[in-house]
Amino acid sequence: MPRDTLTRDQIVRTAVELLDAEGLEGLNMRALGKRLDSAATAVYWHVKNKDNLVLLATDQVWGELKLPDLDAVDWRTAATGMAIDLYEMFTRHPWLVQAFAAHVLYGESKARHDDHSLAVYEAAGFAGAQADQAASAVFTYVLGNAAGAAATASLARKLARDDTTAEEQFQDAMAKAQEIAMRYPRLRARLDTSAAASYAAAPDKAFEFGLQALLDGLEQQIAGQPAG
Amino acid sequence: MPRDTLTRDQIVRTAVELLDAEGLEGLNMRALGKRLDSAATAVYWHVKNKDNLVLLATDQVWGELKLPDLDAVDWRTAATGMAIDLYEMFTRHPWLVQAFAAHVLYGESKARHDDHSLAVYEAAGFAGAQADQAASAVFTYVLGNAAGAAATASLARKLARDDTTAEEQFQDAMAKAQEIAMRYPRLRARLDTSAAASYAAAPDKAFEFGLQALLDGLEQQIAGQPAG
DNA sequence: CCGGCGACTTGAACAATGTGCAAGTCCTTT
DNA sequence: AAAGGACTTGCACATTGTTCAAGTCGCCGG
Known part of the structure; x- marks a missing residue:
């Protein structure tokens, strides 16, 4: 019977759990070791270092995404769906946003996703570099939105951990x-209003609003300058 | 003659220098102390802790931004200008993006900027919550774009520091x-093409392309549902 | 069946870093 | 000149990434 030994895959999945629970700054090798019932340093046999572990965790998470069938739906539906899925992934794993700003990330699942994304915008009528720019615009828009969510999540964790x-x-x-904020009229208005609560509760609404605007704008670009 | 003593402002400005040069993970209190010709812990008399210092540095940088005169230019020019200024600020100070994903940031200069931004989209014809969503859409788009630049900058620093x-x-x-990438047709095409180099060289082009698309989309929203 | 080899784990150790603390030093005020 | 407050310093400790030499385990060739 083979010895019960650590797997790279097992390590990465546990790392994702820890990252989700504790955030990027909450992930440390000793805690990871404890959760794996092994010495912290055992991990180093399977993974080069912490950065590499985060890279692997990132791609693991990217693998969660389902890609729409481009023969079955029109490009705009596909684009909207991919963007929303991406946004939800980022909110499920807020540390991803930080990882994105700190390291250049790559991996199998991300490549798969990027390729499919390009296919969507090519299907929409963008050629070559234009498809790149369209895909990149939507992606970065999603990423930016997720940054707010990430910051909030990080704050929430801090509040939950240190009791008082x-x-x-x-x-x-x-x-x-x-x-x-009270010294700036427009910010003040948003604090005064009873609507203040509903603002805070609806970052998702803002996300979809902007997403549709962006896609509208992209659609307009195609109309103005049809498939070359 | 008063003793030559540290200033909060001096500390913050030095911190920004260090952050620009070494990135968020390169900022440490001992290095900061050395650059200020003082003990690392002297800083703690002027600033609560490192997070607080980063918060102050953030707002310091926000103060660099000039705001357009809304009586002198139309909203779209103003919005474009503010977005581009913001983008340039983020590329000048890539660590800002990381800070944004890690902490909830606020401060005088940021409030001033946010308020002005809301004014732009109200001038465009968005009312109340809609102005919020429009402003937030553009801001997050810019932030997302800057994330790529931040990651690249971080990598570049690492390459510059550790020689070999x-x-x-x-x-x-x-x-x-x-x-x-070679295993995915669209990604592969972008590596093969001689155009590959020009892609990499032009993240700014992609930024402006998407920005205009987003603004087009916003404009369309107003047209479809005029000032309420 | 056994000896050793390669796969994997462990614990001790080190360097870097954030930060608290007690003791200093310097200027101003009375 | 004495006192008190403003500021600085050095030491110390905890946390964390990572290395390394020494283990332990199971399989495989003899």
Whole structure:
């Protein structure tokens, strides 16, 4: 009977769990080791270093994405679906956004996704470099939106972990931020209104609004300058 | 004559220098202390902790931005200008993107900018929450674009610092990434083409392309549903 | 069946870094 | 000149990534 040994795959999946629970700065090798019931340094036999582990975790997560069948749906439906799926992936795994800003990421699943994304915009009528720019515009839009969610998630974790200390600091920061906002008419209006709560609750609405605007704009580009 | 003493402002400005040069992970209190000709811990008298320092540095940088005069230019020119300025700020200070994904940021200069941004989209004809969503869409688009630049900058720094070790790892990673890309037709095409070089050289083009598409889309929204 | 080899794990150790603390040093105020 | 506050310093500790030499385990050739 073969010895019960660690797997690279097992390590990566556990790392994703930890990243989801504790964020990018919450992932450390000792905690990972503990969760794997092994010494922290055992991981180094399977993975080069922490950066490499994050790279692998990233691509693992990318593999969650299902790609739309381009023969079955029109490009706009496909583009919307891919963008929403991506956005949801980022909100499920907020650390991804940080990883994206810190390292150049690549991997099998991401390549698969990128290729499919290009196919969508080629199907829409963009040729060559234009398809690149369209795909990249939508991707970066999604990424930017997710950044807000990531920051919020990081804050929420901090509040959940440190019972009381962080709570005060948070209140303090909130108070300072509000005090600043009160001095700017448009920001103030958004604090005063009873609508304030609904704003905060609806980053997803803002995301879809902007996404449709962006896709509208792209569609317009094609109309103005049809398939070359 | 008063003693020559550290200033909060001086500390923040030095921190920005260090952040620009070494990135977010390159900023550490001892290095900061050395650059200020003082003990690392002297900083703690002026600033609560590192996170707080980054927050202050962020707002310092936000202060670089000039805001367009809304009585002098139409909204679209103003929106384009603000977006481009923002993008340039992010590329000048790539660590900002990481900071944005990791912490919830606020400050005087950012509030000023946000307020002005809302004014632009209200001038465009968006009311209330719609102006919020429009402004947020453009902002997040810019942020997302900057993430790519930030990752590239981080990589470039790493290559510049570690003379030879990182060089090999980079070549290795490049080779792996290319090997993957070669298995996907559209990605492969973009490696094969002589155009490959021009792609890589033109993230700014992609940025402006998407920005105009997004603004086109927003404009269309107003046209379809005029000022309420 | 056994000896060794390669796969994998472990624990100790080191360097880098954020930060608290007690003791200093310097200027201003009375 | 004495006192008190503003600021600085050095030391110390905890946390974390990573290396390394020494283990342990199971298989395989003899």
